[in-house]
Amino acid sequence: MAKSVLVVGGGPAGLAAARTLGKLGVSTILVEKDSQLGGNPIKNHYHTLIPRKLKPSQVIGPYIKDVEQNPNVKVLLNTELTACEGEPGEFRVTLSNGEKHEVGAIVVATGFEHFDPRRKGELGYGLYPDVITNLELERMFSQEGKLYRPSNGQLPKRVAFVFCVGSRDRQLGVTNVHCCRYGCALSGLQGMEIREHYPDVDVFCYYMDVRTYGTWEYPFYWAPQEQYGVRYVRGRIAEITYSPADGRLRVKHEDTIVQRPAEVPMDLVVLVLGMEPSPGTKKVAKILGLSQDPDSQFLVPSDESGSNIISNKPGIFIAGACKGPIDIESSFSEGEAAAAEAATFIGAKVTV
């Protein structure tokens, strides 16, 4: 049996898997198709991570450092998995850089991508500069350090968060019927950040349900309302228009509590994006023959195991957001668990 492990994907789950494998003394190859490690949080310049309100550099930085410094881990950037043959325990993998390796186990951590809001044309993204995504708001905070309206550079008086853009939506086909899990909590956090730094800016969250599950209820739903005065309005935004008369946007919706249509002026509208499986996840599923959810195309764990990191193929473990929306700390834990499973699968002798 081959004594090395291939980790596909250099985001939080892949980094955690490679780090743990390296620490266990297992020879590991980490392939990442991007030119840097860290995945979506680093690539998209996230500002603050839920739930512990830490910066991506604080959280992911140490993992990257550990992986890069560990002699057992070989990091291959700008590289993808292109083919895989052989049996569990003796996979022969081909990479896009032409290298061929024999590995005993594979950890798949190919992650997700954010929904492209241009697919919801009625929300005016790309048409009106003041309609932005929550990613762009994160970038505003982390890269530019200020809140402004892209149309004129001024501070908005009112900000609206539009929940569930690309989530829970059959109009987009069967692929987007799931909940993104992070959107409600992140909007609460961003609302608090806005209110903390700009107390005169009114923040509105347009929701159908607020799904700040588990222990996130207080810090990301109650606190924004009670301590920061973020307003929650029930109704899904159906259309965003622009009024040349005052240069402001109008969010069209039905206020389902008042049961009246509404077109309320807003200065900045933030679309809360859903999560979809990344192209890499779909590609790797085909190459490795992993089972996918027929609707969302996310990877699904084996029916025979209660653990969600065990795939339908022996010797292949799946971790992180390639299986569906997940938070970053859980991605780390899944990567670490997958590493332990992969190490035991190849019968590695731990040499810590």
Place this chain on the structure above:
Amino acid sequence: MAIHERSLVEPERILRKERLVVDGVDISGDWNLIILPRVINDYDLDFAKEIVNSPDGKTINQCYQCSYCTASCPVHNYWDERYNPRHFIYLARLGMIDELQKRADVMWRCVSCHKCTHRCPKGVLVEEVLKVILRTMAKKGLIDEYPSKKFDKFFTESVVEYGRIEDGELLFGWIEKQGYKVFKDPILKKPIPFIGETPEWLKQLTMKPLKSMNIDFLILNAKHMLFHPRTKNWSKFKQVLRKVMQEEGALH
């Protein structure tokens, strides 16, 4: 122009002008009728902020619209579904004044049983918050003075004058303020029960217990109606109280 299915349109949304000129063109006659849309155009956030900033209105921000309060509310359950504390809180937080005004005739009907406040899972002081909403609306001239407020004033006047209330005077005085013609004796100008106009509910409410009441008790009540009981040494205290209330702006 005629409106088909007029019953579907609230009268206040129908605008008909005798003479209507748009862009210099006289369109009076067939085209002089406009149905205003139902669309909410904006929120009145100044109104909402005034409520949050008042000491007894702060907890309004804690509401998450579960409706525990409304489900517990006796006024909602037994009297009028339009009395809905949860809904009033939602409307007030977003400053939807016209929606609140539509309910102005029921909003003051709280019986202060405090079930809502006692049960609220988020710790909203519901009863207090509703009073703040009413008070703010009255202060801004968005509603007429509401009956419970009138009663409170009448009650307070009686206490300030005598140091205590007298049930008969309070009851008949209140009925009189509501527009009923109360019969009074010509000398002391005191109301004589059941000779003038009496609301039907009061007749029903009093006749049954009256029959089974102790005669001494009835005599005592009649005496009190003629000679208003007052607290001992009240006149000195009254002067102090009035002065303080004047200074605090509590006297109207």
